[in-house]
Amino acid sequence: QVHVVESGGGLVQAGGSLRLSCTASGRTFTGYTMAWFRQTPGKEREFVAASFTWKSDTYYGDSVRGRFTISRDNAKDTGFLQMNSLKPEDTAVYYCAVDVPPLGNTYDYASYEYWGQGTQVTVSS
Numbered sequence: 001q002v003h004v005v006e007s008g009g010g011l012v013q014a015g016g017s018l019r020l021s022c023t024a025s026g027r028t029f030t031g032y033t034m035a036w037f038r039q040t041p042g043k044e045r046e047f048v049a050a051s052f053t054w055k056s057d058t059y060y061g062d063s064v065r066g067r068f069t070i071s072r073d074n075a076k077d078t079g080f081l082q083m084n085s086l087k088p089e090d091t092a093v094y095y096c097a098v099d100v101p102p103l104g105n106t107y108d109y110a111s112y113e114y115w116g117q118g119t120q121v122t123v124s125s
Contacts, residue, residue, distance in 0.1 A: 022096030
């Protein structure tokens with residue numbers, strides 16, 4: 001079992017920044033993918049970004065590439081999503097997800113077994 005806890009989020013004006021944090025605990029020693037997804041009412045969860053414990057690659061969704069940065073502190077099993085130049089269309093509930101062992105499609109929310117509770121990000125215009 002893996003327990004995922006997010007923090008951060010809140011209300012910010014367009015053009016502002018926020019940072020989300022995600023900590024994974026439990027059966028993480030085998031290596032895992034940590035990803036962020038977001039969801040608005042009536043829509044499917046959208047892939048935002050992903051990072052990996054065994055390689056330095058990072059993946060981003062097209063709508064956030066160049067504005068968001070994912071990073072991680074492996075020693076603390078904690079990941080971060082730095083969100084800059086926020087837009088009203090970034091408003092959503094953001095979820096941290098973990099795929100362990102990392103066997104699934106990185107971009108597909110169905111690949112992730114463990115999820116945080118979600119944190120609301122609201123960007124005002």
